[in-house]
Amino acid sequence: MKELEDRILSEGIVREGDVLKVDSFLNHRCDTQLYDHMGAEWARLFAGEPVDKILTIEASGIGIACVAARHFGNVPVVFARKTESINLDGSQYRTQIHSYTHGRDYHVIVAKRFLTPGEHVLIIDDFLANGCALNGLLQICEDAGVSVTGIGIAVEKGFQPGGKSLRERGYHLESLAIVDSMDPATGKITFREQ
Amino acid sequence: MKELEDRILSEGIVREGDVLKVDSFLNHRCDTQLYDHMGAEWARLFAGEPVDKILTIEASGIGIACVAARHFGNVPVVFARKTESINLDGSQYRTQIHSYTHGRDYHVIVAKRFLTPGEHVLIIDDFLANGCALNGLLQICEDAGVSVTGIGIAVEKGFQPGGKSLRERGYHLESLAIVDSMDPATGKITFREQ
Numbered sequence: 001m002k003e004l005e006d007r008i009l010s011e012g013i014v015r016e017g018d019v020l021k022v023d024s025f026l027n028h029r030c031d032t033q034l035y036d037h038m039g040a041e042w043a044r045l046f047a048g049e050p051v052d053k054i055l056t057i058e059a060s061g062i063g064i065a066c067v068a069a070r071h072f073g074n075v076p077v078v079f080a081r082k083t084e085s086i087n088l089d090g091s092q093y094r095t096q097i098h099s100y101t102h103g104r105d106y107h108v109i110v111a112k113r114f115l116t117p118g119e120h121v122l123i124i125d126d127f128l129a130n131g132c133a134l135n136g137l138l139q140i141c142e143d144a145g146v147s148v149t150g151i152g153i154a155v156e157k158g159f160q161p162g163g164k165s166l167r168e169r170g171y172h173l174e175s176l177a178i179v180d181s182m183d184p185a186t187g188k189i190t191f192r193e194q
Numbered sequence: 195m196k197e198l199e200d201r202i203l204s205e206g207i208v209r210e211g212d213v214l215k216v217d218s219f220l221n222h223r224c225d226t227q228l229y230d231h232m233g234a235e236w237a238r239l240f241a242g243e244p245v246d247k248i249l250t251i252e253a254s255g256i257g258i259a260c261v262a263a264r265h266f267g268n269v270p271v272v273f274a275r276k277t278e279s280i281n282l283d284g285s286q287y288r289t290q291i292h293s294y295t296h297g298r299d300y301h302v303i304v305a306k307r308f309l310t311p312g313e314h315v316l317i318i319d320d321f322l323a324n325g326c327a328l329n330g331l332l333q334i335c336e337d338a339g340v341s342v343t344g345i346g347i348a349v350e351k352g353f354q355p356g357g358k359s360l361r362e363r364g365y366h367l368e369s370l371a372i373v374d375s376m377d378p379a380t381g382k383i384t385f386r387e388q
Contacts, residue, residue, distance in 0.1 A: 023305065024308070028272065028275065028305055029270050030256075030260055030263075030270060032263040032264065032270060035260060036268065059253045059273070062224075062253060063259070063271065065257070066224055066229060066258075070226065070261075076225055076226060077224040077226055078222065079222065079224070079257075081222065110222075111222055114218070114223040
């Protein structure tokens with residue numbers, strides 16, 4: 001998606017350690033007009049495929065998913081919650097996710113009553129790198145017995161293994177921008193042709 | 195706002211300790227159509243007042259704020275981030291907020307470059323009870339030298355002191371539903387006439 005790539009080129013900051021900062025429009029300051037265009041693009045890319053619900057994960061995925069929902073007929077959005085405490089009454093799906101960014105594991109939960117077996121779920125998130133967060137969401141989808149229509153990602157780091165692995169497993173993955181390389185010394189960012 | 199009050203009456207769950215669970219449509223499963231109607235209602239209530247930016251706080255405020263932004267000309271949304279680590283390089287506004295729900299304090303930060311002195315900010319959040327989170331956001335606004343146009347809240351607990359205090363301090367506060375009383379024994383919820 002050219003508009004997103006252009007914003008990454010003009011405002012993205014490359015840091016050591018494979019860090020790409022895009023907080024001026026994607027995940028701290030939210031450009032809601034860009035979000036709207038991203039939602040329209042995912043609707044085009046997933047046209048004709050069933051979407052009953054969008055699943056995302058707090059915090060950065062929520063705004064993107066909620067704005068995108070309008071382009072899928074205002075379907076509900078469910079966001080997985082990060083939590084320190086796990087409710088043991090069996091009312092929640094839960095999974096453990098490793099954060100490379102923060103160097104630790106955390107738990108996410110989704111209340112069981114908000115995922116209905118058989119329904120068609122589109123997963124949306126802001127970033128895909130190693131795929132840890134997405135694998136957690138996919139585990140929850142499997143536990144819930146929902147059907148994953150596809151995965152919509154804003155920015156994929158194509159030089160990290162998450163995207164390749166998900167495509168090999170047969171998921172319909174649509175990343176609006178795939179960064180194939182980035183250089184903290186020069187700031188140069190190269191995108192995959194799509 | 196009758197649509198929101200009706201949803202609270204039909205799906206809200208009152209628990210001991212002044213807890214009102216509305217996670218089936220407001221802050222875990224997100225009814226994006228309701229969010230859109232809430233945004234339209236805030237646009238009506240703040241009509242003619244300047245709004246350059248919306249400020250909210252992770253996580254539950256983000257989706258509501260990003261959908262509402264469409265009704266204010268797709269202004270950007272900035273969300274305050276909860277954080278364990280404070281960047282000491284002076285690039286962030288920061289404040290400490292007490293959570294009665296979780297019985298502890300936490301820090302929130304906003305990058306300084308995302309608030310511009312003199313701009314007009316509308317604050318949006320899902321809940322107002324004691325006002326701790328809002329007071330933290332207001333402190334950040336004061337530190338940043340921005341002008342607070344008003345505060346849009348989905349559900350105010352009118353029997354707790356946050357809303358009264360903010361109105362007495364002169365803020366233009368618009369809560370779409372104000373719960374004046376709720377009874378965990380009977381489940382009965384009473385709204386303030388608006």
